[in-house]
Amino acid sequence: MALLRSWLESANQADCPFPLNNLPYGVFSVSGDAPRCGVAIGDMILDLAECEARGLVDAGGTFAQPRLNDFIALGRAKWDEIRARLTALLAEEGDRSLPLVAMAEAQLHLPIRVTEFTDFYASKNHAFNVGVLFRGPENALPPQWTHMPIGYNGRASSVVVSGTPIRRPMGQLKGEAGPEWAPCRRLDLELELGAIVGADSVMGQRLSVEEAEQAIFGYVLLNDWSARDVQAWEYQPLGPFQSKALGTTIGAWIVTQAALEPFRCAGAERANPLLPYLHERRPGLYDLEIGWTMNGQVMGRTNYGVMYYSSAQQLAHHTSSGCPMRVGDLLGSGTISGPEREQTGALLEMTGGGKVPVTVNGAPRTFIEDGDEIGLFAQARGEGYRIGFGPCTGQVLPALP
């Protein structure tokens, strides 16, 4: 697919993350006024609440709200209608009087009220690497890993928007003479993509992979901050808990499934056939470059296409017990890591469990130190354009003893 040209010149630049092909949704305010829904275009934000007030689009008043949940709940036909309408309004022959706000002057907010948060574990490289560190090479990859998308319920209340500072947690750490109460010493990031569920499902009924795909509204960057020392002591047998509740940062812009459609690709090679309920009729991943920075330096870079399970497969599995899903549920992909060290999406992997430091602007690091800022980035590259996600950053504050 080629660049769709806009009358807004900043949207036509080859390195612009938000061309007309993208149109990601977010929530913004300016100078402390009421947060409302918008779409990123070039270096501007299109004020959707004002568009609706002027009668340019019809979303039942949902764009005036400070979260996208009610718009998303209107369903796929409405998503498609609004996307087509915005594409026409912003095209070269479109409406040059649209209510645009400079992105540089806007404050971005959490785009959705996160209903529930589930985190998966779908990169085979990551699962193996971390498994070696936690359990040794023999037990690294759990036996069910190649048969089901393993996931666990995370904490929705600690999901925050890009730019929110993250407090280093205190926690129980394993010590020589019993556990101690101390600030986390092995604070880490996890490079992930988050899928946002766009439709409710009924308790007791399962979604097929095709139905699950239809139920996904879009994707955000997601950093699942992790306290590795807390995790190592707490996680058996019921899984990670406080080690993952200190904060999860998501990007402010939700890139729609529609924008990513041209980049569809197959994932990692299968070790064994999947059970029919996880069969995918068409490739469910995206050819999407994704990576992370520490204090501005690129540390890791890989591709979302390395994953073993798609979000649609994860969502289908999530309903396999009859579990009802709801608009605003957030599904983390799991840490995205390629096979090479410079392709890993967590310091735990990159430093071999803290044994082999990396260099950041000339200074050694094994885990994240106070004041460090982690940023995620992602982009799909089309012909003469790219689909970007905007930043997903967080700076770490010292623990409160």
Add this chain to the structure above:
Amino acid sequence: MALLRSWLESANQADCPFPLNNLPYGVFSVSGDAPRCGVAIGDMILDLAECEARGLVDAGGTFAQPRLNDFIALGRAKWDEIRARLTALLAEEGDRSLPLVAMAEAQLHLPIRVTEFTDFYASKNHAFNVGVLFRGPENALPPQWTHMPIGYNGRASSVVVSGTPIRRPMGQLKGEAGPEWAPCRRLDLELELGAIVGADSVMGQRLSVEEAEQAIFGYVLLNDWSARDVQAWEYQPLGPFQSKALGTTIGAWIVTQAALEPFRCAGAERANPLLPYLHERRPGLYDLEIGWTMNGQVMGRTNYGVMYYSSAQQLAHHTSSGCPMRVGDLLGSGTISGPEREQTGALLEMTGGGKVPVTVNGAPRTFIEDGDEIGLFAQARGEGYRIGFGPCTGQVLPALP
């Protein structure tokens, strides 16, 4: 404490679960009218929305809503004020013209919108018994178990009110030649008490055990239905997921902390001192008989006082990473099991992992069969009165293949 006598005679009977000392909150409707908040008294429900409409109580209009969340969010001073007012109105010298509805004619609804659901694991007997079955006696009790209240995030969307049928789930089960897709064959209950969080906390800030206790509104019966065969195959390393998402049943009546205050007691003996952040200045458990029935036959009966961690300790630990808590969060105690077989709160334990059947109305059972109905019950016994919780039942429907 002795019975507080009411002008409503049914509330003064020695076996009544809802005397004036109790006053549990719920949500009800009659003949399909709008669900609203009420309090159980004797064999009646006091219509709080109508009480407020008549100016008898002031809860800012929250009693007219179909969930208790907004009332609960008004805070402890308001809880105390309303309790004192209702106690006066229903006392012998109270107001005999109050708007009462016969409980037998009312439909009971989910009393809260469950914000998030966390399930703990706080009975040492249960943790040991289940640990032996899943991991053998050497690794039965995880090393951190006596140092922290282990918990995991569950799924809030599948929490339903007493009386809702539960669908047997399909799932991935471990087979000889790889996993199979089949109806769960080891469906189980878990006998628990659920604590309802009544105050928001701030991200990055921890609650002490005392602050946590002040943040708990009340308690409900809770059955965390579990698919043991799905659990055994899926749960390593990230914990239970779909095995616990088929449904969680809670009772319709929230018994307040105030009603349980006279029954405060210490829990199980400590194996080791706790870290200071988990210290409890006064006993945090309750002397509360709790048990379960299958098809009407009492199967297990124990006491909530056997638990190792109180809800206040669990909530304090939940905030130890800085995780923010919200009104309507539900914290499961973990399965409540005493040391003896007839004191266990799950069939997995009671049947030794399905090896030693129990007899239910003359028929053998290892796990739950289609059509079986599980009920939970609990009561605290005062002088001439009891504090009951009402029923917490669910009947199992066949799987949808």
